[in-house]
Amino acid sequence: MRRQIPVILCFGFGAFMLAQFFVPSRLSIEAYEMVVDWTQTIYVFALLVGVAGMIKYHSEKISGKKAGYFYNLVTLIAVIVMAASGFIWGRGESSPFDWFFTYMQAPMQATVFSLLSFFVASAAYRGFRARNFEAVLLLLAAALVMIGRVPIGDYIWSGFPKIANWILDVPSMTARRGIFIGIGLGTIATALRVILGVERTYLGKG
């Protein structure tokens, strides 16, 4: 029963949502609104499970004094301070939560992300080599898009932006469309497998 009930529920709700799309009656819209509300509520509980799991994971590392447990401690303190400041003083402008967010979280995250450009530059220099015909094509396309998508490219030669746009509009878009069609067909196939109970990995091993 532990596996059958979720499969029955999944089939019922999946089939209902599929059929509802084609039945625009008042009753079906009301039922649809209710399901949408439920999804939001369930998602919030899933978030809570995530937070609880994260706290448990870091607490265990700290209590066991495992390697690098100081960072686990920093993470836990950050979670508690941010949550407490939001609950006590609210999230409005000039609140402690807003201050922590604007002057700590935002610059730290932006800094870490900015470091990526340094590694990209170094990796491009070391790894972007014209080893074969395919690599030459990739190299040329990347170089032309890089120069054509910045103002200095237009300044050097007005043809660069046109070539860059052509690469984005034609070869890149063709590949994208192929990927999108593949994703679409894969999504439909997976959804049908889940609704019909063929795909049950979401139930876990139990």
Place this chain on the structure above:
Amino acid sequence: MISLRSLGNIDRKIIFAALFLSVSIPLIFDFRLPNRITKEVRAVYDFIDRLPPESAVLVSFDHDTATLPEMSPMARALLRHLFNRRLRVIGLALRAEGSSIGNGLVHAVAAEYNLQEGMDYVFLGFRPEITSAILGMGENIARVFPKDFRGVPLDEIPLMQTVKNYRQIELIISIADDDTPNYWINYANARYHEAVVPAVTAVMATTYYPFLQEKQIIGMVPGLKAAAEYEQLIGRPGDASVGMSAQSIAHLLILLLILIGNLSYLSARRRR
């Protein structure tokens, strides 16, 4: 004399220093280059410019703080255009961090135009589960967001008394650094025929070109370059215009490094 082979072994610290200088010098000296306006950015500008005053526009902040330097100039430029046109802005976030980012930005830009919260604009806050939030708002916004970010019930907010669902909203702009605009296109556009504009990071841009060609989106604001173009269109050059000059020099440097690396590689291969 420096040989081609030795150029293939430049210390990474030198590369890091060169990139740092190539980005920081244009920023320090406020070096700017004119931007050619692309058709996808022009289409967004023209669409907003044609909307009647008082029209409602939904702006969703679907990004986190990591991409703030790229996203915030485009958000600011778009909001300035919307507020300057006296359009009513409904801000929200489908990413948790977007709520604080969006709330701060909407208030800051609205203050430039002396606009009143609740009358001219409103910020609803964050809702999880993208699909159900987008679908839910298509039927009834107040069911998804019963209160705004400050905790005021939606039926007490004058702006929201005339805006109940997508039928009263002329345009949806998703400022995102991930695939959230896909959800807006798949659900708000495909199901509710809502006009959608993705304002995304440059690396996400190629994802949305097929939608642009199929006219499922009005236009697009991709990356800092598009933000600089938008600043130019509204006549208020800002962070994006300066940032694009830094990006120009950084791109040239990376291309130069790739060229040096390949010359060195080909020289070594010929010798072998």
